[in-house]
Amino acid sequence: MKNIRITxxxxxxxxxxxxxxxxxxxxxxxxxxxSALGMILQEKISLAAAGRTDKGVHAKAQIANFSTASPMDLxxxxxxxxxxxxxxxxxTDPLEMPKEFHSRHSARERHYRYFLIAEPSAIYGRFSxxxxxxxxxxxxxxxxxxxxxxxxxxxxSREDRDSPGRLCTVTACxxxxxxxxxxxxxxxxxxxxxxVRYLVDGMLRAGKGTLSAEEFKRMLETGVMTTQLNPVAxxxxxxxxxxx
Amino acid sequence: MKNIRITxxxxxxxxxxxxxxxxxxxxxxxxxxxSALGMILQEKISLAAAGRTDKGVHAKAQIANFSTASPMDLxxxxxxxxxxxxxxxxxTDPLEMPKEFHSRHSARERHYRYFLIAEPSAIYGRFSxxxxxxxxxxxxxxxxxxxxxxxxxxxxSREDRDSPGRLCTVTACxxxxxxxxxxxxxxxxxxxxxxVRYLVDGMLRAGKGTLSAEEFKRMLETGVMTTQLNPVAxxxxxxxxxxx
Numbered sequence: 001m002k003n004i005r006i007t008x009x010x011x012x013x014x015x016x017x018x019x020x021x022x023x024x025x026x027x028x029x030x031x032x033x034x035s036a037l038g039m040i041l042q043e044k045i046s047l048a049a050a051g052r053t054d055k056g057v058h059a060k061a062q063i064a065n066f067s068t069a070s071p072m073d074l075x076x077x078x079x080x081x082x083x084x085x086x087x088x089x090x091x092t093d094p095l096e097m098p099k100e101f102h103s104r105h106s107a108r109e110r111h112y113r114y115f116l117i118a119e120p121s122a123i124y125g126r127f128s129x130x131x132x133x134x135x136x137x138x139x140x141x142x143x144x145x146x147x148x149x150x151x152x153x154x155x156x157s158r159e160d161r162d163s164p165g166r167l168c169t170v171t172a173c174x175x176x177x178x179x180x181x182x183x184x185x186x187x188x189x190x191x192x193x194x195x196v197r198y199l200v201d202g203m204l205r206a207g208k209g210t211l212s213a214e215e216f217k218r219m220l221e222t223g224v225m226t227t228q229l230n231p232v233a234x235x236x237x238x239x240x241x242x243x244x
Numbered sequence: 245m246k247n248i249r250i251t252x253x254x255x256x257x258x259x260x261x262x263x264x265x266x267x268x269x270x271x272x273x274x275x276x277x278x279s280a281l282g283m284i285l286q287e288k289i290s291l292a293a294a295g296r297t298d299k300g301v302h303a304k305a306q307i308a309n310f311s312t313a314s315p316m317d318l319x320x321x322x323x324x325x326x327x328x329x330x331x332x333x334x335x336t337d338p339l340e341m342p343k344e345f346h347s348r349h350s351a352r353e354r355h356y357r358y359f360l361i362a363e364p365s366a367i368y369g370r371f372s373x374x375x376x377x378x379x380x381x382x383x384x385x386x387x388x389x390x391x392x393x394x395x396x397x398x399x400x401s402r403e404d405r406d407s408p409g410r411l412c413t414v415t416a417c418x419x420x421x422x423x424x425x426x427x428x429x430x431x432x433x434x435x436x437x438x439x440v441r442y443l444v445d446g447m448l449r450a451g452k453g454t455l456s457a458e459e460f461k462r463m464l465e466t467g468v469m470t471t472q473l474n475p476v477a478x479x480x481x482x483x484x485x486x487x488x
Contacts, residue, residue: 009366058367082364090366120326122253122334123302126370 001067004074005095005103008033008049008062011088012234013126017055018062029053029089033064036084040077041070050107050242054194056234058127060113063242065103101244109171109243112196114184115236116204121180128181129200129236135207137182140175143206144184146217147173147199154223156199157192158231166192166223175203185240197231204232245311248318249339249347252277252293252306255332256478257370261299262306273297273333277308280328284321285314294351294486298438300478302371304357307486309347345488353415353487356440358428359480360448365424372425373444373480379451381426384419387450388428390461391417391443398467400443401436402475410436410467419447429484441475448476 010029020030030047037045049064070077074094081091100106115128152166172187184200202219205211211227219226254273264274274291281289293308314321318338325335344350359372396410416431428444446463449455455471463470 011366011370060367087364087369088366090364090369120331120334122255122332123304123371125331125334126255127367 001069001099003065003067003097003099003101004077005063005065005093005097005101006078006091007093008059008064009090009092010059010062011126012053012056012058014086014088015055017057018049018051018053018059029059029062030064032085032089033081033091036081037066037068039084040080041068041072043068043070048103050103051110051191051239053237053239054197054234057237057239058235059239061241062239063103063107063244065097065101103242106244107242109187109189110191110239111172111185111187111241111243112191113238113240114186114196114200114232115178115238116182116184116200116232117180124180126235127238129233131182131204131208133208135182135204136209137175137177137207139209139213140182140203140207143203143213143216144173144175146213146220147186151220152223153192153195153199153220155219155225156202156229157195159193168192168195173199187243194231196237197234198229200232200236201229205229245313245343247309247311247341247343247345249307249309249337249341249345250322250335251337252303252308253334253336254303254306255370256297256300256302258330258332259299261301262293262295262297262303273303273306274308276329276333277325277335280325281310281312283328284324285312285316287312287314292347294347295354295435295483297481297483298441298478301481301483302479303483305485306483307347307351307488309341309345347486350488351486353431353433354435354483355416355429355431355485355487356435357482357484358430358440358444358476359422359482360426360428360444360476361424368424370479371482373477375426375448375452377452379426379448380453381419381421381451383453383457384426384447384451387447387457387460388417388419390457390464391430391447395464396467397436397439397443397464399463399469400446400473401439403437412436412439417443431487438475440481441478442473444476444480445473449473 016026018029034045047064047066078094116131117128150169154166168188170188260270262273291308291310322338360375361372394413398410412432414432
């Protein structure tokens with residue numbers, strides 16, 4: 001058996017997230033790739049991935065891997081795969097890996113970016129969230145600084161019975177301006193469910209003056225969501241890169 | 245009667261172009277806006293626009309105008325309009341204009357941009373065309389130079405019985421690099437049907453060495469398509485700006 005790693009870029013808009021679901025009419029990125037690979041390789045394929053992105057979240061470079069007995073040449077396989085897949089999913093960089101490699105367990109860090117635009121836009125809206133006005137970037141930057149380090153991120157996530165433990169080590173968290181966008185770049189060893197979108201909501205509220213930096217920090221320290229946060233739109237979020 | 249001018253941004257992907265069509269199941273940008281305006285103003289509204297973009301072509305700032313007897317406040321009207329319209333169409337900058345103003349006839353220049361990316365991309369593909377490799381930018385730039393001026397663009401357009409005359413005055417035509425993209429910026433007093441997409445196909449063929457700069461120029465001079473050109477994908481084209 002060969003262990004094949006692939007890089008997956010997707011526009012998450014039309015998908016119910018990464019993870020295969022057995023509900024009818026639920027189209028997922030994993031499901032689309034597994035079914036296309038199954039046709040090409042004439043085997044049942046099961047994909048592992050570095051990050052299970054939520055419904056509507058995009059990926060610039062998701063990493064996945066699978067086992068196959070097929071002797072098919074990798075570049076030919078990827079060519080067929082891209083021909084079968086919808087335009088909103090692209091596969092690149094196939095690599096044969098040692099059998100120990102696992103796209104999720106071997107990953108050391110995940111890097112996400114969140115793009116915010118000040119006003120609704122018919123064009124930029126597909127790949128950004130909207131701040132409806134201009135938040136104070138200096139305040140957001142200050143709050144972002146407090147996110148770095150090891151914290152229990154319970155106050156900034158959905159419940160998720162599948163993944164135990166709530167501690168994450170955030171190694172980078174900062175905002176920068178890019179064209180019309182404010183962009184959050186955040187890296188951690190792991191992320192809880194919807195964590196980036198809850199954090200962006202909290203930082204945005206701080207930047208707009210409706211949540212104090214102190215209360216944000218208190219939620220980070222206590223793990224209790226004392227102010228109701230709502231995850232910002234998935235359209236602005238990208239799984240940007242995975243480090244092994 | 246008031247003459248109202250609006251700016252329209254749209255992601256053209258889901259639309260059969262700007263122009264209203266009476267065929268069933270044909271959703272157009274003009275049709276969507278007219279029907280939303282009709283509901284808000286309780287009148288039959290008819291829109292004129294600076295450029296009739298083709299199926300799948302986007303607009304950063306299309307300009308349209310319409311007459312109405314309604315006394316409704318303009319910012320309230322635009323607010324209701326954006327609430328009714330799909331996210332892929334956004335209206336901004338409503339202005340009451342003198343009754344002589346006509347978004348098509350009064351326009352002096354249209355500015356289009358075409359975005360090309362070297363490899364297919366799940367994310368960038370929605371708003372770009374693909375060159376499948378790296379063309380020679382210097383050659384494309386040289387050919388672009390020959391496009392400037394007054395020419396009969398018959399060799400670079402679809403037949404169009406609605407608009408007589410084939411002469412256009414191109415005042416700017418140049419390529420530049422922008423992030424992952426090669427971008428064509430082109431301005432003219434008018435454009436024939438699909439003209440930018442035929443021109444990009446010709447320039448791209450020149451940049452890839454499958455069409456000589458001489459033959460491109462000959463087609464510009466004679467108005468005869470001696471080499472078969474195919475309009476590049478509409479996904480890369482934006483009506484960028486209109487000058488009055």
